[in-house]
Amino acid sequence: MSDVVAGKRAVQEAITAGTAIEVLVARGARDNQGLRDVLRAADRAGVRVRTLPRPELDELDSDHRGVVARTRGTLATTLDERGMAAFPFDEDAFVVVLDGVEDPQNLGAAARSAEAAGAAMLVSRVHRAAPVTPAAIRASAGALQHLPHARVANIARAIARLADAGFTVVGLDGDAPATVYDEPCPAGRVAIVVGSEGTGLGRLVRERCDALVSLPMRGRVGSLNAAASLAATLYAYVLPSRRRG
Numbered sequence: 267m268s269d270v271v272a273g274k275r276a277v278q279e280a281i282t283a284g285t286a287i288e289v290l291v292a293r294g295a296r297d298n299q300g301l302r303d304v305l306r307a308a309d310r311a312g313v314r315v316r317t318l319p320r321p322e323l324d325e326l327d328s329d330h331r332g333v334v335a336r337t338r339g340t341l342a343t344t345l346d347e348r349g350m351a352a353f354p355f356d357e358d359a360f361v362v363v364l365d366g367v368e369d370p371q372n373l374g375a376a377a378r379s380a381e382a383a384g385a386a387m388l389v390s391r392v393h394r395a396a397p398v399t400p401a402a403i404r405a406s407a408g409a410l411q412h413l414p415h416a417r418v419a420n421i422a423r424a425i426a427r428l429a430d431a432g433f434t435v436v437g438l439d440g441d442a443p444a445t446v447y448d449e450p451c452p453a454g455r456v457a458i459v460v461g462s463e464g465t466g467l468g469r470l471v472r473e474r475c476d477a478l479v480s481l482p483m484r485g486r487v488g489s490l491n492a493a494a495s496l497a498a499t500l501y502a503y504v505l506p507s508r509r510r511g
Contacts, residue, residue, distance in 0.1 A: 269336075269337050269338075270326050270327060270334050270335065270336055270337065270400070271334070271335050271337055271400065271403050271404070271408075271411070272323075272326070272327035272329065272330035272331065272333065272334045272335075272400055272404060273329075273330065273331045273333065273404040274300035274301060274303070274304050274331060274332070274333050275300070275404075275407040275408055276335075276403055276404050276406070276407060276408045276411075277289060277304050277333045277334065277335040278303055278304050278307050278408065279407065279408020279409075279411050279412070280335045280337050280408065280411055281304070281307040281308055281311050281313055281335065282307065282311075282408075283408070283411045283412060284311070285337040285338045285411060286308070286311070286313050286335040286336070286337050287313070287314075287335075287336045287337060287338060288313060288314040288315070288316060288335070288336050289304065289305075289308045289313055289314070289315045289316070289333065289334075289335050290315075290316055290317075290318050290322075290323060290326070290333070290334045290335070290336070291304075291305075291315060291316070291317050291318070291332065291333055292317075292318065292319070292320040292323050292330070292332045292333070293317050293318065293319050293320060294320065295332035295333065296332065301332065301333065304333055313335075320332075327400050329400075329401070329404070344414075344415050344416075344417065345387075345414060345415070345416040345417075346416065346417070346418065347416065347418045347419070347420075347423065347424055347427060349416065350387065350389060350416035350418065350424060350427065350428075351427040351428075351430070351431060353386070353387060353414070353416075355386055355387075355431065355455060356386065357454060357455065358453070358454060358455065358508060359386040359387075359455050359456075360384075360385055360386065360455070360456040360457070360458060360504055360508075361385055361386055361387040361388070361389060361428065361433070361456075361457045361458070362376065362380040362385050362387075362388050362389070362457075362458050362460065362496060362500075363389040363390075363421060363424070363425065363428075363435075363457055363458065363459040363460070364376060364388070364389065364390040364391070364395065364459075364460055364492070365391070365421045365459055365460065365461045365462060365467055365468055365471045366391060366394060366395050366421075366461065366462035366465075366468065367390065367395060367396055367460065367462055367463065367492050367493075368394070368395055368396050368462060368463060369396055369463060369492075370396045370397065370398075370399045370401045370402035370405065371401060371402070371405045371493075372396065372405075372463060372491060372492050372493045373390065373395075373396040373398070373402045373405070373406075374401065374402040374403060374404065374405025374406035374407075374409075374410065375405050375406070375493035375494075375497075376388070376460065376492060376493045376496050377402075377406040377409040377410045377413055377415075378405070378406045378407050378409040378493075379493060379496050379497035379500060380409070380413060380496070380500070381406075381409035381412055381413040382409070383497075383500040383501065383504065383505055384505075384508075385413065385500075386414070387413070387414045387415070387416055388410075388413050388414070388415045388416070389415075389416045389417075389418060389421070389424055389428075389457075390415070390416075390417055390418075391417070391418060391419070391420075391421055392417045392418065392419050393419065398410060398415070421459075421468070421471050422468070422470040422471050422473075422474050425457065425459065425471065425474040425475070426474060428455075428457045429474070429476075431455070432454065432455045433454075433455040433456060433457045434452040434454065434455065434456050434457070434476050434477070435456075435457045435459060435474060435475045435476045435477075436451070436452070436456060436457065436458055436459065436475060436476065436477045436478070436479060437459040437461075437467050437471065437472055437475035437477070437478045437479075438458065438459065438460050438461070438467075438478075438479060438480070438481070438495055438496070438499055439461070439466060439467055439472065439478040439479070439480060440466065440480050440481075440489055441480065442478035442479050442480040443480075444477070444478070444479050444480070445479060445480050445481065445482045446479050446480070446481060446482075446498075446499055446502050446503035447482065447502070448479075449477075449479070450506075450507050451503050451504050451506070451507035452476075452477070452507075453507065456504065458496070458499060458500070458504060459471060459475060460492050460495060460496050460499075461492070462492070463491060463492050479499070479503065481495060481498055481499065481502075
């Protein structure tokens with residue numbers, strides 16, 4: 267049984283990841299650079315391309331943007347809590363932990379930022395959190411097809427397992443007095459924890475963190491959404507410490 271991913275970027279990533287079985291293009295789809303890139307990637311990979319009436323693609327994904335891929339599986343390695351703990355992390359690996367992010371678009375955008383920055387893994391909750399939907403995969407621009415993803419029942423317990431594996435756990439908290447500019451990111455393995463869109467970090471999760479940092483807000487907007495906060499933290503806080511190392 268096959269799954270589907272939709273949207274030009276996500277389809278191209280499925281081809282690159284080797285999971286695409288065939289590419290379906292809506293009849294009359296606009297011939298632009300994105301579509302040409304998909305067709306070129308499919309040709310190089312030997313993936314069959316078929317043109318179908320748009321309503322047939324609508325049945326597979328209502329927001330397909332003219333291109334759908336049938337795949338052998340839409341995701342990279344999916345792990346449970348024990349699999350996460352046994353994962354062969356590098357000594358300077360960093361992971362991203364999402365504590366209750368509920369919007370699939372935010373999940374996808376967070377995965378995209380994490381994968382682009384070189385995260386070793388994404389960790390999220392199974393319950394009361396965003397599922398991995400076609401919208402999440404599309405928002406990730408294919409990152410969820412490359413980034414190992416641990417889905418766990420209890421984030422606080424997962425953080426404890428990461429700590430046992432040598433990770434320093436840093437929570438992103440808007441009320442933290444220290445900003446990402448006040449202290450360098452810890453050396454070695456680091457877990458960056460991002461809270462939910464509405465309430466932020468849960469109490470138990472906050473207590474499990476070794477440090478809390480905030481993003482300085484100098485404009486009139488008082489906060490960023492979870493995915494934007496994560497992207498800023500990765501590039502302003504985590505990656506500079508890796509460059510120095």
